[in-house]
Amino acid sequence: MTKTNVIPTKVFALEKKNKEIKEKEKKPEHSKLPNPSGWRLLVMPFKLKDKSKGGIILTDKTVEESQWSTNVGLVMKMGDLCYKDDGKFPTGPWCKEKDWILFGRYAGARIKIDGGELRLLNDDEVMAVVKDPEYVLSPLTN
Numbered sequence: 001m002t003k004t005n006v007i008p009t010k011v012f013a014l015e016k017k018n019k020e021i022k023e024k025e026k027k028p029e030h031s032k033l034p035n036p037s038g039w040r041l042l043v044m045p046f047k048l049k050d051k052s053k054g055g056i057i058l059t060d061k062t063v064e065e066s067q068w069s070t071n072v073g074l075v076m077k078m079g080d081l082c083y084k085d086d087g088k089f090p091t092g093p094w095c096k097e098k099d100w101i102l103f104g105r106y107a108g109a110r111i112k113i114d115g116g117e118l119r120l121l122n123d124d125e126v127m128a129v130v131k132d133p134e135y136v137l138s139p140l141t142n
Contacts, residue, residue: 034111036079036120043073043101043108043119046133064116071105072133073119074098082123094126102128102136 036042048066051057075097083093095101108121130136 033076033118036077036082038079039081039083039085039123040079041075041082041095041101041121041123041126042077043103043121044076045070045073045117045119046100046136047116071103071107072100072130072136073103074100074133076118079123088124094123095129100130100133101126102130 033042048058048063050063075095078097083089103119103121103125104127107125108119111118111120
């Protein structure tokens with residue numbers, strides 16, 4: 001009669017389960033972002049550098065305030081109904097994911113996340129697409 005060792009199977013099962021849990025926690029940052037619904041865009045506002053063009057080191061508070069007051073952002077995700085209304089957008093979408101866009105200062109809903117904020121904008125709140133967000137200066141650094 002052979003004896004089977006039950007402990008190693010349980011240990012292997014626990015190790016496998018722990019490995020699966022760790023792999024789930026290692027999601028890429030982009031996948032942790034909320035998914036906008038309907039005609040909404042998820043936008044990450046442009047964040048200033050820590051140093052001005054003149055070489056002045058900006059405080060963390062100034063950088064954070066500039067992010068709140070900025071009106072330029074990067075389109076992170078788009079809802080499934082973005083720019084699908086042919087009556088409103090007869091020429092097609094105004095922007096796409098990974099575009100830098102210009103929007104109104106008080107446009108959209110603000111969402112605080114670790115490391116800053118995000119904004120949820122309606123697709124018709126996009127004013128323009130910009131090539132470089134640094135071309136549009138923040139009122140705090142002018």
